Amino acid sequence: MEIFSLGAENQSEHTLTNGARVRLLRLSELQINESISPSATSFHEAAHALAAILTGTGVAYLTINPEGNSAGHTLLNGFDAVAEAAPHALGCSGTGHDCMQIELSGHSVSGAASAARSLLAGHERELLAIATAIEEARTLSGER
Numbered sequence: 001m002e003i004f005s006l007g008a009e010n011q012s013e014h015t016l017t018n019g020a021r022v023r024l025l026r027l028s029e030l031q032i033n034e035s036i037s038p039s040a041t042s043f044h045e046a047a048h049a050l051a052a053i054l055t056g057t058g059v060a061y062l063t064i065n066p067e068g069n070s071a072g073h074t075l076l077n078g079f080d081a082v083a084e085a086a087p088h089a090l091g092c093s094g095t096g097h098d099c100m101q102i103e104l105s106g107h108s109v110s111g112a113a114s115a116a117r118s119l120l121a122g123h124e125r126e127l128l129a130i131a132t133a134i135e136e137a138r139t140l141s142g143e144r
Contacts, residue, residue: 032132047090048074058077086120
């Protein structure tokens with residue numbers, strides 16, 4: 001069993017006492033696998049994750065394995081309206097629940113989306129790297 005962790009520092013690998021390998025995939029070290037074409041769901045979840053890493057909120061995990069009515073899911077280390085709005089800001093599909101969460105938290109969807117667009121500008125390579133990593137691994141854990 002291999003567990004992937006996504007964060008902002010250097011890459012490292014550890015073996016747990018149960019034999020599971022934990023490989024820390026650091027943002028600056030992620031490689032783009034040219035043979036993988038990320039799905040719309042991978043880009044959606046990658047947008048949440050990248051925005052959360054850039055804002056410092058952090059990511060508990062992200063998956064493109066369907067859960068309930070959702071095609072994928074990203075669990076952040078805390079609520080972050082900008083990270084929640086990131087897929088909407090990039091024009092990804094499936095953002096209805098994200099927008100509802102932003103509104104229920106008392107934030108403006110358009111304001112959070114505008115902030116997300118500004119935050120993600122110039123980070124296209126990292127977005128693609130996370131999207132290809134999640135497409136390949138299906139589930140990544142993040143920094144806690």
